[in-house]
Amino acid sequence: MPEHQITEEEVRERVRALLKEAHPDKTDQFTFRGKQFDHGLAWVHFPKGYGGLGISPGMQTIVADELHRNAKTTYDDMAINPIGIGMGAPTVLTHGTEWMKTNLLRRIFTGEDIWCQLFSEPGAGSDVAGLATRAVRExxxxxxxxxxVWTTLAHVSRWGMLLARTNPxxxxxxxxxxxxLDMKSPGVDVRPLYQITGEAEFNEIFLTDVQVPADRIMGKEGEGWKVAITTLMNERTAIGGATARRGGGAIGVLVDLWKSRAPAMYSAAHETVMRDRITRLYIESELLRMTNLRARAARKAGNPGPEGSVAKLAQAELNKRIWECAMDVIGGESLVYEPGFARRRPAANDHPSRLLQAKYQFLRSRANSIEGGTSEVMRNILGERVLGLPGEPRGDKDIPWKNIPRSA
Ligand SMILES: Cc1cc2nc3c(=O)[nH]c(=O)nc-3n(C[C@H](O)[C@H](O)[C@H](O)COP(=O)(O)OP(=O)(O)OC[C@H]3O[C@@H](n4cnc5c(N)ncnc54)[C@H](O)[C@@H]3O)c2cc1C
Structure with a gap:
């Protein structure tokens, strides 16, 4: 007999049952989210026992909606543990050992263990498969x-997803x-890198004779690329596929800024032009939000395909245009970067006003079209995997890595 399909109403009932057992307004993050995991409501498309119910990922929006209705305290996965939840968990589920699934998934979801991704190197970014970090079996x-390099959140991470060369x-x-990688292992040296915003959310990492137990490999020896693809495809979906509520997120800040400043600053003609520009950005934001919702609802349980890269490309480029427009709305004042932006490690979104938030986000959004794969690389994926265009020439694909000329 086919398994009973869990309905939307049943998902809502499960959320209400969870709230009776633990309520986010009355308990701490780790306790509440631990219970949410145990009820299968962490990531509903994961199998039962691993924080899910084995149902369509689209149902996660029902969980979020029911939580919003019944609790003041809500948690943002991407603020709590973006790399662990967005990329670590699906990678562990797909390629991890039973020990990893049992011991790591719950703590990723609660935020007890922060995760980072150690892929990029000084000589290997877009071409991450060219990396040179060596792992030798002893x-x-x-x-x-x-x-x-560019290892986001490494300074607060418990675990790292490390890609290394085992056969040159x-x-x-x-x-x-x-x-x-256990980030507390001897030989792991984490140093901050400061960005244009003044923050150091990422780091460079030096690995010197670091010992990684043999059973901490994910997938088989020599098959790291296959595992990395799972991480990367989920990264793109996590960055590009996040769906704020209608009119929320970046476009919401822009609209608020405009409402509070426009009457005082603009001539009627200029106001009409700006209004048109903001309306277009609003429509594009809404189109992207709905496309992401549709893609999520259509996706069966499992890892995302090239739609994640398309969403990532669209999101990165739109975000930049929204924050550029915000600077135009702010006018000359946007050139002043307040002293509150001294060099520091990032705290959560603690920028006090819409104005400061916009200035910060304008600078931060430049990274959107680099992190998680650049917009040019996303266009390559779109061209090859969605449109079926011929691939770009890859002359080094079949020769031994050690014979490929390298600059670093
Ligand atoms: C905010 C931020 C956070 C990050 N966090 C992490 C992290 O946590 N972990 C991690 O491992 N990495 C992280 N990265 C690194 C990121 O993945 C790389 O920066 C990115 O993949 C680009 O690599 P690169 O910087 O070496 O640039 P390069 O690959 O050297 O690219 C330089 C330029 O060449 C273009 N280019 C390269 N190849 C092609 C091609 N085939 N076709 C067309 N154009 C091409 C690129 O688009 C780019 O414009 C982060 C980056 C940023 C900005």
Whole structure:
């Protein structure tokens, strides 16, 4: 007999049952989210026992909606543990060992263990398969040496997703393996890198004779690229596929700014032009939001395909235009960057006013078309995997990695 399909109303009932057992307004984050995981409401498309119910990922919006209706305190996954929840969890579920699934998933969701991603290197970003960090097997351990860069949240992370070269004689894509790295291991040196915003949300990492136990490999030895693709596809969906409520997120800030400043600052003619520009951005935001909702509802349980890359491209480019428009709305004042932006590690979204938030986001949004794969690389994926255009020439694909000329 086919398994009973859980309906929307049943999902709502499950949320109400959860709230009777633990309420976010009355208990702390770890306790509440731990219970949410146990009820299968963390990520509903995951299997039962791993924080899910094995149903369509689209049902997660029902969980969020029911929580919003019944509690003042709501949690944003992407603020709590963006890399752990967005990328670590699906990677562990797809390629992790039973120990990893049982011991790591719940703590990722609660936010007890923050995660980071150690892929990029000084000589390998878009072409991450060209990476040079080496892992050499020594008995029960892999010994790792190398350098990673742009590692978001590494300074607060418990676990890292580490991609390293285990066979330099193989072609670049087939000589890598994927490891779960304990960020507290001896030999892991994390140093801050400051961005144009003044914040250091990411780091450079030096790995010197770091010992990784042999059973901390994800997937098989030499098949790290396959595992990395799972991480990357989920990263793009996490960045591009986030769906704020209608009129919320960046476009909401822009509209608020406009309402509070327009009458005082603009001539009637200029106001008409700006109004038109903001309306267009609003329509584009709404189109993207609805496209993401449709893609999520249509997706069966499992890992996302190229739609994540398309959403990421659209989101990154739209976000930049929204914050550019916000600077035009603010006018000359946008050139002043307040002293509150001294160099620091990022706290949560603690920018006090819409004005400050817009200035910060204008600078931060430049990174949107770089992080998680650049817009040019997203267009390559769109061209090849969605439109079926011929791939770009890849002359180094089949030769041993050690024979590929390198600059770093
Ligand atoms: C805010 C932020 C957070 C990040 N967090 C992490 C993290 O946590 N972990 C991690 O591992 N990495 C992280 N990254 C790194 C990010 O993934 C890389 O910066 C990105 O993939 C680009 O690599 P690169 O900087 O080496 O640029 P390059 O790959 O050197 O690219 C330089 C330019 O060449 C273009 N280009 C390159 N190849 C092609 C091609 N085939 N076709 C067309 N154009 C091309 C690019 O689009 C770009 O404009 C982060 C980056 C940022 C900005």
């Amino acid at each position: 008995g029960d351990y892999w010994k790792v040496n190398g350098q990673k 004689d193989a072609p670049k894509h087939s000589g890598m393996s994927y490891f779960l």
